[in-house]
Each structure stands twice: as structure tokens, then as C-alpha cells.
Amino acid sequence: MRINKAREKDFDVDIRTLIITTGNDEKSNFVSELTIPEHVNQDMSSADFKQRTLKFYRELITRYEGKVKYIAIGNSVNDYFEHYPEQWEGFKIVYPEIVDALHNIDPTIIIMGDLNYDEFFYSDKGKMQKYLDYFGSSNDDAFGFIFYFIDPVYYSDTKNFNKRTLSKVLDEMNQRTGDKKVYIIETAMFSKNPHTGEDWIELQSDYVKMLLRTAPQKDFILGVSWFTLYDAKDLPFVPWDAKAGLGLFDANGNPKKAWEAWKVYAK
Known part of the structure; x- marks a missing residue:
């Protein structure tokens, strides 16, 4: 985040770390060079993946000691696992271990998954439900939602783009x-x-x-x-x-x- 130094005092630093990323443009329109290392065989439950992830978070929390309030793990994880369903089971194993480790480092930090509450998952309630069930019963502290009310799926007609409709959606x-x-x-x-x-x-x-x-x-x-x-x-x-x-x-x-x-x- 670029913040003008004159205004920096007015902001909390907000860092969302992306430990889950896509790298195949045949499956996703978001292409990144940051993919899971090949030697872990795309297995998020592997010891190496867990070690790398926790090392990153420990260093991040240490660097911003006393300033980190929230950590959202992933980036649209539900969207990611729709493209890579074979990795879902591994994630379900490692996620609570990561959450526990972060709680042990600093119990005041609120830990959450990073879920995309977009038109596909809003309009297809069944598709979203397994992620709501999993994260709802997980050992983290909150749901983290990417939520763009600008998507017409939420309000249908521009006349409904208002506080009342937003309140109903929330x-x-x-x-x-x-x-x-x-x-x-x-x-x-x-x-x-x-x-x-x-x-x-x-x-x-x-x-x-x-x-x-x-x-x-x-x-x-x-x-x-x-x-x-x-x-x-x-x-x-x-x-x-x-x-x-x-x-x-x-x-x-x-x-x-x-x-x-x-x-x-x-x-």
C-alpha cells in the first residue's frame, strides 16, 4: 500500500497475505507466478508447505510487532478450490494448524480465511455452503469476505443500489x-x-x-x-x-x- 507520509498517521497498515495463488490461465483469469512449489507435490498438508507458511507469518508478525490486528489467510480461497479441488483436503488439514500456531504467537490477532462473496457464490448458495460450513466451524476467529456490492447480482436494478438493499444483503x-x-x-x-x-x-x-x-x-x-x-x-x-x-x-x-x-x- 502506498501511503503519503503526511497522511500515514491516519491509517492502520492493512496487509492481506496471499499464500494460496493460481498459476494456470486455463483454469483462472488471475495468473500469478507465485504458485505452490512443485516439490511439495501440490499438497498443502505437507510439512514443507506448513513450515514455509508459518515462517512467513512469524517474520511478518515480528516485523510489525504490536501493529498487526487481522490476518486473512489466502486470497478468494473458495474460488481457488473450485479450480483446484484436489487441494481442498490438504488445506483442511493444514489450516487449523496454521491458525493455532498464529494464536500461540499473538493471541490478540484476529485470524480469518479469505473468501470471495461474489456473484457466483452469492447466486449459487449450494456452491458456497461447504466453505461456510468449514470456516464456520473452524478454529479461526472470523469470516473474511471480499464483497463488491457494485455487482448487479446484489441489487438487480440501479434504483435498488441503495442503503436499504445493502442492509438486506448484509x-x-x-x-x-x-x-x-x-x-x-x-x-x-x-x-x-x-x-x-x-x-x-x-x-x-x-x-x-x-x-x-x-x-x-x-x-x-x-x-x-x-x-x-x-x-x-x-x-x-x-x-x-x-x-x-x-x-x-x-x-x-x-x-x-x-x-x-x-x-x-x-x-
Whole structure:
């Protein structure tokens, strides 16, 4: 995360570590060079994978001692295992061991899995259920959800893109997650239509307002994190136009209306 030094005091550093990544463009539109080492035979329950993972987290917690509040493990893990189902059983073995180890290092850090609550898993309730069941009964502390309300699957018509609909969607999320808390680890709204270039500055600001007015009313939500502080001039691997402006600041560091709304309603 790039943060202007003059504003750094206003932010908590938010690091989401990606220990599960894809590397096959035939199975996923997100391509990364960070794949599971071949010598562990794609087995997440292997001793080597566990050792590498815990070494990384120990060093991260040590480096940011006293500043780490949340750790979300993975990146859209449900999406990943839909593409690589053969690795799911290994993950189910190693995940609770990783959680236990992190709790032992620092019991104050909230540990969660990183799940994608997107249109495919929202509209296909059965597909999502096995992940909700597993993480809901796991030894971690919360669900971590990637949640983009900008997807029409949530509101159907633009007239329903409002606080009332958002509240209903979040209530349904609560019903599906039971007693476990939720952290919305990634959300955002465009400041420009990525297809037509239409100005969405006001719409982005409106989303910040409805999000930060609604989330505090939901006891099950621990918090929310915006996808990116600044617009990216070059954002690799992202399947939409980075110039559409998901940041609260533009690429030159100028604040948008959404940032002004964030300062007011995040308090």
C-alpha cells in the first residue's frame, strides 16, 4: 500500500497475505507466478508447505510487532478450490494448524480465511455452503469476505443500489454465517464507469456513505477495508480497467469526494 507520509498517521497498515495463488490461465483469469512449489507435490498438508507458511507469518508478525490486528489467510480461497479441488483436503488439514500456531504467537490477532462473496457464490448458495460450513466451524476467529456490492447480482436494478438493499444483503450474509463475526476485507466502487468512461464520482461517494452508515449497525461486522487507497496507473492481473478509479485518491494523490465522505463517516 502506498501511503503519503503526511497522511500515514491516519491509517492502520492493512496487509492481506496471499499464500494460496493460481498459476494456470486455463483454469483462472488471475495468473500469478507465485504458485505452490512443485516439490511439495501440490499438497498443502505437507510439512514443507506448513513450515514455509508459518515462517512467513512469524517474520511478518515480528516485523510489525504490536501493529498487526487481522490476518486473512489466502486470497478468494473458495474460488481457488473450485479450480483446484484436489487441494481442498490438504488445506483442511493444514489450516487449523496454521491458525493455532498464529494464536500461540499473538493471541490478540484476529485470524480469518479469505473468501470471495461474489456473484457466483452469492447466486449459487449450494456452491458456497461447504466453505461456510468449514470456516464456520473452524478454529479461526472470523469470516473474511471480499464483497463488491457494485455487482448487479446484489441489487438487480440501479434504483435498488441503495442503503436499504445493502442492509438486506448484509443481513442475509449474517444469516448464512451464523454466530461467527465477519470482516469485509475488500470492497470498493468505481469513480468512473470502466466501460463507458461516465463520471461516477458522486456514485462512489454515495457508496462510501451507505457502506459506512450501514456496517456499524450490523453487530456481526468487525470492520471494512477499502480495496485501494490510490488509483493505480498500472495494476497487473486486475481484469478491469485500472483507470476506472477504485481508489479514494486519484493516481496523483488528489482526494476524491469519496475520501471526504470516508473521513466523515469512518469516525
